[in-house]
Amino acid sequence: MKPSVRFAPSPTGRLHIGNIRTAILNYLLARKGEGTFLLRLDDTDRERSTEEFAEGIRTDLRWLGFEWQREERQSDRRARYAEVAGALKASGHLYACYESEEELDRKRKRQLGRGLPPIYDRTGLKLTDLEKATLEAEGRRPHWRFRLPNTDMASGLLGPEPTIVSWNDLIRGDQIVDIGSVSDPVLIREDGTPLYTFTSVVDDADFGITHIVRGEDHVTNSGVQIAIFEAMGAAPPAFAHHSLLIGADGHALSKRLGTLSIETFRNDGLEPMAILSHAALLGTSDAIEPHRHIDELAALFDLGKISTAPGRFDVEELRTLNAKLLHKLPYEDVAARLDALGITGGAPFWEAVRGNVTVLAAARDWWTVVAGEIDPVIENSDLTVRAADLLPAEPWDGTTWSAFTSEVAKATALKGRALFHPLRLALTGRDAGPELKALLPLMGRPRAEARLRGKRG
Secondary structure: OOOEEEEOOOOOOOOEHHHHHHHHHHHHHHHHOOOEEEEEEOOOOOOOOOHHHHHHHHHHHHHHOOOOOEEEEHHHOHHHHHHHHHHHHHOOOEEEEOOOHHHHHHHHHHHHHOOOOOOOOOHHHHOOHHHHHHHHHOOOOOEEEEOOOOEOOOOOOEOOOOOEEEEEEOOOEEEEEEHHHOOOOEEEOOOOOEOHHHHHHHHHHHOOOOEEEEEHHHHHHHHHHHHHHHHHOOOOOEEEEEOOEEEOOOOEOHHHHHHHEHHHHHHOOOOHHHHHHHHHHOOEOOOOOOOOOHHHHHHHOOHHHEOOOOEEEOHHHHHHHHHHHHHHOOHHHHHHHHHHOOOOOHHHHHHHHHHHOOOHHHHHHHHHHHHOOOOOOOOOHHHHHHHHHOOOOOOOOOOHHHHHHHHHHHHHOOOOHHHHHHHHHHHHOOOOOOOHHHHHHHHOHHHHHHHHOOOOO
16 A cells, blocks of 8 residues: 655744755655655644744745645534534434533642642533523533543543553554543533544545654654544554654754744754754664755655664754755755856866855855955965966966976976965965865966965956
């Protein structure tokens, strides 16, 4: 069976590295298995969800190279959620509750004070039709809870033994959740809006999702959702819960993810495949190396390689990976982007400078060195003026620099740093950089001579 997966961000903000780690793991599972990847916008939070954020999510995903075969929005499926909720109410799996938040909070505090777990006591199940009518006449509206299968369905009382939900997690192995230790979850708010725990199950069942890959903070939630799948008469998908990210300092990234947005990375000049390579390989048994194409990552992908230990994310490691990727990119991969930057040096220029850039935009600085005007730095004017006199006639090629410096060495009796450093400073204005045997032919004789003589050029 080909995998069918989904990435389900909420359009209440921009995507960040934590989102993308989940997205790429799902995407690679689908890509390797020739399956389908669904983008689902979980936009039931009417107050915080915006179309601007929804479009931002699409923009970020497209920039990273994601393609999706289908897009769904939960806000378009309210009628379907109401239909399923009606069926669950009729079967006794959903029941009405009328407590306010303040009343529920007081109940929890009383239970904790008595040394009991703060689990909902199922008062709603004990209400008669008359009591419900009285509460509604007072202006109360019910929220609806899902009755977990840890009771005698006839009496609604908690059973004597804990009810276990178990599954074989494709990352974490055998998982057991005692749903007798959690409250019946609220699936429908007082205003009639459905909550994620419910809508997600309905969508996954309706859209034929075969695998759910998400963070380990959903493990307990998965136990509850498996019970909801079964109440609906649907087979649960396979689950895989990956570890969460921590920072280089060992602390959770959750509070800092807003500063690690894909939009920020894009504005900083990072490459999409550097971000994807890092996100896909972080916390796996594979070395974190840059890859040019998503299919290369798909070929490596295996859920069994993902560690249950937290993934350690360091933005500086990502920047280093970005530089490594650029250093190995062939000219054809960057030609259009270099042209858009006004760089017309072609493959010879890119191959000369790629080892000295950490972001592609930095190539503009080297293009200025090659084809623009710079202020030369003259460290030894006697040397540089003599060198200007010894510049050979054009055409120049990759052997010109060696032949030229040999002549200068003979004429000045200088060698090593005393010879090469003043020449580099005069020709490029920099202490270090690409090999001058590659830059000099691109620079041309008139510009090189002017700089050696201390003139702007």
